Amino acid sequence: MKRLRAWILRTRGIFPSQRRQRELADEIESHVQMHTEDNVRAGMNREQARREAILKLGGVESTKQAYREQNTLPFIETFLQDLRFAVRQHVKNPGFTCTAILMLALGVGVSVAIFEFVDAALIKPLPYPEPSRLVNVTERVALIPRARLSYLDYLDWKKLNTVFSSMDVFTGDGFALRTPTGSELVAGTRVSDGFFRTLGIAPKLGRDFYSGEDLPSAPPVVMLSYATWQKRFGGRADVIGQTVMLSDVANTIVGVLPQNFQFAPSGRAEFWTTLRAKGSCEDRRSCHDLDGVGRLKDGVSVQTALANATAIARQLELQYPDTNQGQGASVLPLSEVIVGDVRPILLVLLGGAGLLLLIACLNVASLLLVRCESRKREIAVRGALGASRGRLILQFITEGLVLIAGGTALGLLLAYGAMQILMRLIPADMMFSMPYLRGLGLNLHAVVFALGIAVLAAVLFSVTPTLRLVMSEMREGLAEGGRGTTGTLWRRFGANLVVVELAIAVVLLAGAGLLGKSFYRLLHIDLGFEQDHLATLQIAAPDFSYSKDEQAVALARQVVSRMSNLPGVKSVALASVLPVSFNGNTTWIRFLDRPYHGEHNEVNERDVSSEYFTTLKVRLLRGRYFTDAEDGSKPGVVVINQALARQYFPGQDPIGKKLIHYDLDPKTSREIIGIVDDIREGPLDSEIWPAVYYPLNQAANPYFALVVRMSQAEESVLPTLVSTIHQIDPNIGTYDEATMSQRINDSQTAYLHRSSAWLVGGFAALALLLGAVGLYGVIAYSVSQRTREIGVRMALGAQRGSVYRMILTEAGWLTAGGICIGLGCSVVAATLMGKLLFGVHAWDVSTLAGVVAVLAASALLASYVPAHRAASVNPLEALRAE
Amino acid sequence: MGDKADVWQGTLALMILKTIETMGPLHGYGIARRIEQTSGNLISLNYGTLYPALLKLEQEGSIASEWGVSENNRKAKFYRLTRAGRKQLNQEARDWEQTTAILARFLSPTEDPA
Numbered sequence: 002m003k004r005l006r007a008w009i010l011r012t013r014g015i016f017p018s019q020r021r022q023r024e025l026a027d028e029i030e031s032h033v034q035m036h037t038e039d040n041v042r043a044g045m046n047r048e049q050a051r052r053e054a055i056l057k058l059g060g061v062e063s064t065k066q067a068y069r070e071q072n073t074l075p076f077i078e079t080f081l082q083d084l085r086f087a088v089r090q091h092v093k094n095p096g097f098t099c100t101a102i103l104m105l106a107l108g109v110g111v112s113v114a115i116f117e118f119v120d121a122a123l124i125k126p127l128p129y130p131e132p133s134r135l136v137n138v139t140e141r142v143a144l145i146p147r148a149r150l151s152y153l154d155y156l157d158w159k160k161l162n163t164v165f166s167s168m169d170v171f172t173g174d175g176f177a178l179r180t181p182t183g184s185e186l187v188a189g190t191r192v193s194d195g196f197f198r199t200l201g202i203a204p205k206l207g208r209d210f211y212s213g214e215d216l217p218s219a220p221p222v223v224m225l226s227y228a229t230w231q232k233r234f235g236g237r238a239d240v241i242g243q244t245v246m247l248s249d250v251a252n253t254i255v256g257v258l259p260q261n262f263q264f265a266p267s268g269r270a271e272f273w274t275t276l277r278a279k280g281s282c283e284d285r286r287s288c289h290d291l292d293g294v295g296r297l298k299d300g301v302s303v304q305t306a307l308a309n310a311t312a313i314a315r316q317l318e319l320q321y322p323d324t325n326q327g328q329g330a331s332v333l334p335l336s337e338v339i340v341g342d343v344r345p346i347l348l349v350l351l352g353g354a355g356l357l358l359l360i361a362c363l364n365v366a367s368l369l370l371v372r373c374e375s376r377k378r379e380i381a382v383r384g385a386l387g388a389s390r391g392r393l394i395l396q397f398i399t400e401g402l403v404l405i406a407g408g409t410a411l412g413l414l415l416a417y418g419a420m421q422i423l424m425r426l427i428p429a430d431m432m433f434s435m436p437y438l439r440g441l442g443l444n445l446h447a448v449v450f451a452l453g454i455a456v457l458a459a460v461l462f463s464v465t466p467t468l469r470l471v472m473s474e475m476r477e478g479l480a481e482g483g484r485g486t487t488g489t490l491w492r493r494f495g496a497n498l499v500v501v502e503l504a505i506a507v508v509l510l511a512g513a514g515l516l517g518k519s520f521y522r523l524l525h526i527d528l529g530f531e532q533d534h535l536a537t538l539q540i541a542a543p544d545f546s547y548s549k550d551e552q553a554v555a556l557a558r559q560v561v562s563r564m565s566n567l568p569g570v571k572s573v574a575l576a577s578v579l580p581v582s583f584n585g586n587t588t589w590i591r592f593l594d595r596p597y598h599g600e601h602n603e604v605n606e607r608d609v610s611s612e613y614f615t616t617l618k619v620r621l622l623r624g625r626y627f628t629d630a631e632d633g634s635k636p637g638v639v640v641i642n643q644a645l646a647r648q649y650f651p652g653q654d655p656i657g658k659k660l661i662h663y664d665l666d667p668k669t670s671r672e673i674i675g676i677v678d679d680i681r682e683g684p685l686d687s688e689i690w691p692a693v694y695y696p697l698n699q700a701a702n703p704y705f706a707l708v709v710r711m712s713q714a715e716e717s718v719l720p721t722l723v724s725t726i727h728q729i730d731p732n733i734g735t736y737d738e739a740t741m742s743q744r745i746n747d748s749q750t751a752y753l754h755r756s757s758a759w760l761v762g763g764f765a766a767l768a769l770l771l772g773a774v775g776l777y778g779v780i781a782y783s784v785s786q787r788t789r790e791i792g793v794r795m796a797l798g799a800q801r802g803s804v805y806r807m808i809l810t811e812a813g814w815l816t817a818g819g820i821c822i823g824l825g826c827s828v829v830a831a832t833l834m835g836k837l838l839f840g841v842h843a844w845d846v847s848t849l850a851g852v853v854a855v856l857a858a859s860a861l862l863a864s865y866v867p868a869h870r871a872a873s874v875n876p877l878e879a880l881r882a883e
Numbered sequence: 884m885g886d887k888a889d890v891w892q893g894t895l896a897l898m899i900l901k902t903i904e905t906m907g908p909l910h911g912y913g914i915a916r917r918i919e920q921t922s923g924n925l926i927s928l929n930y931g932t933l934y935p936a937l938l939k940l941e942q943e944g945s946i947a948s949e950w951g952v953s954e955n956n957r958k959a960k961f962y963r964l965t966r967a968g969r970k971q972l973n974q975e976a977r978d979w980e981q982t983t984a985i986l987a988r989f990l991s992p993t994e995d996p997a
């Protein structure tokens with residue numbers, strides 16, 4: 002109790018107080034005067050009396066000092082003193098201080114920025130209540146691990162499952178929205194009635210969908226996304242109850258979604274309507290167009306849910322063998338589906354940033370060690386004057402802490418800047434599929450993370466000088482008089498730090514090299530067609546005027562003939578799906594002349610116009626292309642790709658053979674008239690699937706894509722394509738106008754590979770720079786310590802060449818050590834990031850050789866400067882400097 | 884001066900408290916002189932060491948201080964015993980007596996009763 006009281010009072014004493022200082026001075030002064038008067042009375046003269054009084058007191062200043070020490074807490078006082086001293090030290094050495102703080106800030110800034118992305122994407126990606134209970138529920142087939150659900154299957158799954166407290170479906174849709182200026186194509190999503198309740202989202206305004214409102218018989222209702230409500234309806238509360246025309250259907254607005262609502266798979270959706278199962282697809286069990294979300298019941302694991310869903314799928318297989326054979330089930334955590342693609346790249350980036358941070362810290366630690374060595378004399382003197390070892394260590398730790406504080410603060414600023422830049426680099430299209438990145442900023446997590454880094458760095462920086470002081474005799478410092486040989490500890494410990502730095506640089510360089518090479522391989526993969534000079538445009542004609550086959554065919558012919566007349570256009574083609582978009586939109590085929598056991602021969606189905614293959618410059622391997630005249634009135638024909646020929650006609654000639662839809666509808670019987678090279682239908686890194694190309698004129702559809710081959714400058718024609726379509730019919734919607742090269746370069750696969758290659762490349766460049774600076778520092782320091790030795794050697798006849806050799810050998814060993822360790826680690830690291838590599842092995846020899854060359858060259862450069870200085874030592878001066 | 888004893892660690896506080904108890908409120912200089920006199924000039928007290936000790940006692944609440952006027956009409960800071968200080972003094976005096984009594988038994992010539 003007594004102690005506590007004293008402590009509190011002493012803590013207050015840390016803050017200097019003028020009043021207390023004055024009181025103390027007064028008290029001492031009155032003491033001295035009283036004593037002086039007594040002394041005078043005892044017979045001394047005044048001067049002597051006062052001198053005697055002060056002597057007896059033990060000195061005025063030392064009394065005050067003793068009093069002040071009692072008045073405050075000495076260790077805090079000491080710390081503040083150390084702090085002041087440390088700051089003074091750092092200010093005196095601006096070069097060292099700036100280098101150290103900048104390096105730390107770089108490491109911290111990069112790590113925190115990347116961590117922020119990881120935090121947003123991997124730690125809290127789903128802004129729903131109890132997100133870990135949300136799962137993605139779909140069917141599964143041999144070719145597609147996460148296929149879609151058919152409407153009828155969904156109804157059965159919903160009814161039969163015992164694992165979900167609720168299960169709902171959604172599917173993307175597009176609507177022609179009537180606006181004052183004409184018809185605009187807007188993105189929407191159709192959902193089953195309980196969709197928002199399953200996610201745990203309540204509307205901001207109005208009501209959620211009633212149950213049963215998703216049935217075909219229910220009146221059409223719609224909910225608005227917050228952004229759409231603001232943008233198109235001025236944020237007015239009276240929109241509830243109004244109607245909006247979507248693709249010529251009057252929908253009643255019943256609700257508005259909250260501002261922070263996001264659902265990555267439907268990132269762009271403006272209008273959320275009820276499912277109201279549509280004909281042509283959703284009345285067939287074989288047509289899969291829905292994606293499912295389920296909320297697991299309490300205590301049910303994903304595995305249990307998968308087992309239950311699989312059992313239901315099996316039951317449906319037996320019940321409906323025609324349509325459901327081979328249709329399994331997939332249940333995955335929803336977060337896995339949403340961020341699964343970016344997880345490996347983020348983890349690689351976090352790893353890279355961490356390594357960069359480590360290099361930066363090691364560099365600063367080794368700088369501190371060098372400084373510690375060069376301050377040997379100061380340490381020895383302070384030790385001789387009575388400073389305890391602990392006190393000295395504390396001083397060095399304090400100096401480290403000052404650097405860390407500066408580095409962390411600057412690093413947080415850097416991180417903020419880096420995040421802003423990185424966010425701006427993400428294209429808007431990509432942002433729609435990553436809504437969890439919205440509103441990224443320096444939050445509490447980031448600051449805690451930065452503090453964590455600071456603590457680790459503090460430990461590292463405390464260990465180094467402590468080791469130095471504990472392992473060395475302080476007297477040595479005095480005896481040597483601050484000259485002479487390099488400390489043994491430095492040799493054993495400090496120099497090895499740089500080996501670790503170089504090894505890390507190798508790992509990052511190798512990573513960057515491999516990712517860069519993957520990206521190159523990805524962009525130069527064989528597409529099966531020539532991508533240059535192609536302009537593309539997606540077209541959606543309204544159902545109400547183009548739903549009949551003849552209408553759609555007439556429109557297609559009109560589009561082709563109008564486009565062909567544009568200046569600079571060489572040829573024009575139409576396709577249901579553009580290449581390099583996705584594998585899917587499949588059909589099941591069988592062959593009439595072969596036995597059939599109900600298996601689903603799943604192949605990509607593409608409806609293309611007669612000019613398609615010539616426009617894309619796809620190689621014809623056998624047979625012929627179709628002609629424009631081959632429409633519904635002529636016998637059915639198809640062109641197949643090489644993969645289909647190889648898989649289904651090994652060793653046979655497919656030309657003239659017939660294939661038919663699995664349900665044996667005679668209208669679907671087609672003769673194979675040609676085989677073309679494999680066109681890459683899916684993303685750049687995907688497999689080639691068997692594909693069947695149907696003549697568009699025999700399978701018309703009012704939704705198609707336009708491909709135009711230009712004689713040059715394909716980009717400038719894009720606006721003309723759009724306006725030409727609108728001249729044909731202003732009600733036709735168009736979207737995604739882009740050149741083929743843009744489409745490929747901006748595809749998600751290319752984007753992920755490109756950004757990881759660039760970012761890791763940036764990290765590697767920084768790592769190389771820091772590693773080289775570290776090596777330079779080590780060699781330069783070693784040279785400065787060995788000046789006298791070199792002088793003696795040269796006085797005894799050593800040639801400049803041999804001095805060069807001596808210094809470069811020292812650097813060479815360190816570099817070789819770094820390279821060897823680094824190569825070993827790189828192969829391990831590259832194996833870990835296997836998912837991001839494309840077309841290269843983790844042990845890709847040419848990449849690793851390049852890395853070794855780059856690092857060796859940089860190391861040579863970094864050590865040449867000090868070696869040159871060593872060789873230019875004037876032996877006389879070196880010896881005289883003693 | 885050579886044969887004068889230094890003040891043992893921890894005993895200064897007790898001397899101060901006892902002095903203040905005997906003399907009533909007193910300033911630092913007075914306390915120092917009084918301690919020397921009481922010791923029969925056997926103790927060589929560096930007067931300066933008194934002030935941190937006074938501050939510590941004050942921080943612990945054993946004594947309190949206020950400015951007053953000395954017998955020679957000089958402004959000085961006077962220290963007085965608090966209730967807690969009086970308790971502390973009694974306790975420490977008892978402890979000390981016990982300690983010295985024990986030590987005395989060891990150091991005095993053995994009086995073997997047998």
